[in-house]
Amino acid sequence: MTIFKKIIDKEIPADIVYEDDLCLAFNDINPQAPTHVLLIPKKVIASMAEVEKAEQDLLGFLMVKAAEIAKAAGLSEDGYRLVVNTRENAGQEVPHLHIHILGGRKFSWPPG
Ligand code: 5GP
Numbered sequence: 001m002t003i004f005k006k007i008i009d010k011e012i013p014a015d016i017v018y019e020d021d022l023c024l025a026f027n028d029i030n031p032q033a034p035t036h037v038l039l040i041p042k043k044v045i046a047s048m049a050e051v052e053k054a055e056q057d058l059l060g061f062l063m064v065k066a067a068e069i070a071k072a073a074g075l076s077e078d079g080y081r082l083v084v085n086t087r088e089n090a091g092q093e094v095p096h097l098h099i100h101i102l103g104g105r106k107f108s109w110p111p112g
Pocket residue numbers: 003014015026027028029030031038084085091092093094095
């Protein structure tokens with residue numbers, strides 16, 4: 001069981017900023033920007049590499065929710081970055097699909 005599943009199940013605490021039946025959003029414990037929220041589906045999906053067509057509604061829902069959370073955090077006007085690290089080459093540490101919502105500063109491109 002991953003740490004994110006334990007957060008979903010309220011076995012360990014997190015600084016939750018949004019929750020509904022399908023998803024949970026909470027502040028990253030090691031923020032990389034002034035705003036750094038993790039948005040996760042409650043359904044256990046290890047990464048984008050495990051996503052199947054049956055998940056298309058859920059993934060669309062999560063993207064819309066990410067935009068809503070970013071807007072509520074005041075990030076829409078200046079902009080923000082969404083990141084979905086996938087498996088080893090991207091440095092994914094927690095094998096439960098998550099969208100990083102990063103904002104409050106400028107980000108460089110290309111990413112490191
Ligand atoms: P990844 O590298 O898998 O894309 O990102 C995992 C993220 O989860 C990291 O930014 C890390 O700081 C965050 N994280 C890991 N463990 C915890 C935790 O127990 N609580 C919270 N809030 N964030 C965590």
